Amino acid sequence: MVRILGYKQRQKEDGTEFYLLEVQGGIEMVLSKATGQYYATAKKATVSTTFDEETCKALVGSQMPGKVSKIKTEPYQYVIKESGETISLEHKYIYLPEGVESSEEKLAKQLEEAFA
Numbered sequence: 001m002v003r004i005l006g007y008k009q010r011q012k013e014d015g016t017e018f019y020l021l022e023v024q025g026g027i028e029m030v031l032s033k034a035t036g037q038y039y040a041t042a043k044k045a046t047v048s049t050t051f052d053e054e055t056c057k058a059l060v061g062s063q064m065p066g067k068v069s070k071i072k073t074e075p076y077q078y079v080i081k082e083s084g085e086t087i088s089l090e091h092k093y094i095y096l097p098e099g100v101e102s103s104e105e106k107l108a109k110q111l112e113e114a115f116a
Helices: 053-059 103-114
Strands: 002-011 017-024 028-031 038-041 044-048 067-079 086-096
Touching: 002 053, 017 053, 044 086, 067 103
Parallel strands: none
Antiparallel strands: 002 017, 017 044, 028 038, 067 086
């Protein structure tokens, strides 16, 4: 399940406006490479909608089936807002509805089954 945290208004190239839902997956424990300690985190993603602003407002706080999944992308530059540092990333997080797997998840399962 993912929880809807909020929404954002965006504009298409033709000037029409639309809304994105901001969603967050469940809590995950991750081992810090810097400190060697575990910390809690949750993956976030956005989902395009056809909803108006009132509908998006009403959905904030609700849950929907699915998960946030990490997928590989072409390298791109990202600026960390807090520090202004520019880093290179090769992934992004996307929302996947329940029962749908990313191609990376499918490959991982196939490898797991092949070596089981």
